[in-house]
Amino acid sequence: MKLRTKINLYTSALIIVLLVLINGSIYFTFNHFILKNELEKTTFQVLNIARGMKQTESSAATKNALRAYVPVNSMIRIVNQDGTTETATTAKNQENLIDLPISYLGKEQHEIVKENGIVYAFVSIPLIWVPTGEVVELQLTENLSSSVHILSILKWVLIIITILAAIPVIFSSRLLGNLITRPVANLIRTMNDIRENDQYKLINLPKPSNDELYQMGKTFNEMILQLEKNYEKQEDFVSNASHELKTPLTIIESYASLLKRRGKEREEIFDESVEAIQSEAIRMKELTQQLLLLAKNDQWKVEVTQVDLKQIVKESVQSFHMAFHRDILLQVEQPIVIQTDLQKLKQLLYILMDNALKYSEGQVEVKISTSEKYGIIEIIDNGIGIPADELSKIFDRFYRVDKARSRKSGGFGLGLPLAKEIANSINAKLDMKSKEGQGTTVQIILPKAF
The missing domain is CATH 1.10.287.130 (Signal transduction histidine kinase, dimerisation/phosphotransfer (DHp) domain)
Structure with a gap:
């Protein structure tokens, strides 16, 4: 199933379910409160009838009082303890209420009942029958067909509203699905084009946003x-x-x-x-x-320790002096302790000093100085130098300033790129300044140990 179809289906189903739940809740809430209100009204009427009957003294007067008290759409019935009816009175057009079952309950009761598909409010309370002095039950049954009809109309109104509301929900969910999946579809098309044509392509983006x-x-x-x-x-x-x-x-x-x-x-x-x-x-x-x-430069394993910068540089200078039989002048301002990887620093010094000796014939200077947070190594030669327009390219792999000399001297154009990778791995910075025909100065800037 496509994402657009899923969004359409799930969104429509979710909103329709929510509509059904909300409208269903509205209907059942109104149904509960209307029937409860009708039952309370019937109970109040029974109590009024009971108070009026206490003032009558004869059976005939009591029956007349019942006819006077009977509410619209209702029936009043006096039920004896043996289940027989003492008297029963109905409102006009409610004679069928007489056919409802008769029973002596023996307790006060308030409930909504349903007989033959018709809903009634039924209230029964015990009462002393004045003419005989016996305990009877005063029962009032009210036909709630009008209230049920109103609830039925409400139910159909809510059903129609739910159906009508579902139509724009379905269409809007389709629009939402198209809106959400359009960038994804565009992305898929672009990726397929890249795969088929073997050419990199960018997708067209809409107005910048945070979505x-x-x-x-x-x-x-x-x-x-x-x-x-x-x-x-x-x-x-x-x-x-x-x-x-x-x-x-x-x-x-x-x-x-x-x-x-x-x-x-x-x-x-x-x-x-x-x-x-x-x-x-x-x-x-x-x-x-x-x-x-x-x-494998992205897999460098760095072991940071505290290193005496003067001692390490001194050892490297001595090694190059013995190997190349060249004059290398070491100048140190003061002892400096730095945090770095010892072996990688030695490898970095080897590459840079090898370049200095390879592309110059005179004396090479190595200076060690310090700033507030860094120790600085400077390697200075007076060799052929680097043209200004090529200085930005010297860290590119296989790039060589002097192709003829590099072949003669054995260079591959990989030394400085490798030096750059090593410097990055030990959190050092390389800075190079050079003038063609005058020489080159390389600075290695290393963080101090605190």
């Missing part, structure tokens, strides 16, 4: 834009990764073919080929490792 349907459409459009952006990034990533892997594989294949043809005959070709194959294999290994790190 859930508009928010659903807005969220869908935002999700599609994000998916499209991620898909484009994925395509670029796959394309660039394929290109980067294709080059070393081609080199390896070429040298392997050369080895196969002439490697046994000429030793220098053998040495050159083996060295090239090993070099490209190492490059492929490094590229693969960086790709894996970037692919």
